[in-house]
Amino acid sequence: MIAGDLIDVEVRDADGERLGYVVDLRLVLDRPPEAGAVLAGARLHGLVVSPRTRTSFLGYERTSVRAPWPIAQLLRRRHRGSFLVHWPDVASVPSLDATRRGKGAIVVLRRGFDRYDPALT
Amino acid sequence: MSTGLLPEPDQPGRVVDAELHLLDRQVLDVDGEPVCTVDDLELGAVGDDPDIDRPLAGDTTVVVTALLSGPVLGGVVGGRPDSSRRHRIAWRYVTDIGTAVHLGAHGEQFSATWVERWLRERVFSRIPGGRHDPEADE
Numbered sequence: 001m002i003a004g005d006l007i008d009v010e011v012r013d014a015d016g017e018r019l020g021y022v023v024d025l026r027l028v029l030d031r032p033p034e035a036g037a038v039l040a041g042a043r044l045h046g047l048v049v050s051p052r053t054r055t056s057f058l059g060y061e062r063t064s065v066r067a068p069w070p071i072a073q074l075l076r077r078r079h080r081g082s083f084l085v086h087w088p089d090v091a092s093v094p095s096l097d098a099t100r101r102g103k104g105a106i107v108v109l110r111r112g113f114d115r116y117d118p119a120l121t
Numbered sequence: 122m123s124t125g126l127l128p129e130p131d132q133p134g135r136v137v138d139a140e141l142h143l144l145d146r147q148v149l150d151v152d153g154e155p156v157c158t159v160d161d162l163e164l165g166a167v168g169d170d171p172d173i174d175r176p177l178a179g180d181t182t183v184v185v186t187a188l189l190s191g192p193v194l195g196g197v198v199g200g201r202p203d204s205s206r207r208h209r210i211a212w213r214y215v216t217d218i219g220t221a222v223h224l225g226a227h228g229e230q231f232s233a234t235w236v237e238r239w240l241r242e243r244v245f246s247r248i249p250g251g252r253h254d255p256e257a258d259e
Contacts (some may be wrong), residue, residue: 001141001177003162030134037213042185059141090179117126
């Protein structure tokens, strides 16, 4: 699986209701480094989901950047309602066949999944 | 930021977002020489063979196994190229993530630089003066 198999993909809940699109993958560098490695391993922690758009420009909705003001306001408004869903709440991801065809690719979340604040601290 | 959202717990390691902090970043080798850009990330289950390409869901711990460069973005007709066409740089070579992604190895050992090496060895080296580095004399 590659990150591109998940980014831009439509997200639905267990009942099939559309929740938005995956705009980014949240990684946490908390895995033990491999032999000879300097940096910790990067674990896939969750998916950042935006309800309206498949794209995220410079992550304005996840950072404290407020300038230039008009652009920040516009992008924050466009991404309002974005949330982070933890990886264990992901029930299924698109099959490789759906990814290759570029159609029917859907991420389904588990029933009762939690929505977390996607802000980067 | 938003109402109705649970606060994200503190994480035991550095937090990065793939698209925001890794994708499209330039990759520099141990000497600071450019190697490629990050076009995608290879994800795998802990302990899986890197050659296994399969969808993974939340019941599996997933890690980034490699940076990918090359034709990974798919064609005009959609889909994505075969995994054999990607250039892999294993995650273990990454030493830092900043405005660029830094590696702890020389770029020549990665397949992502084969075009540059091929041109240098087969084309530029045959041009008179092509084996000479003028900056080395300064």
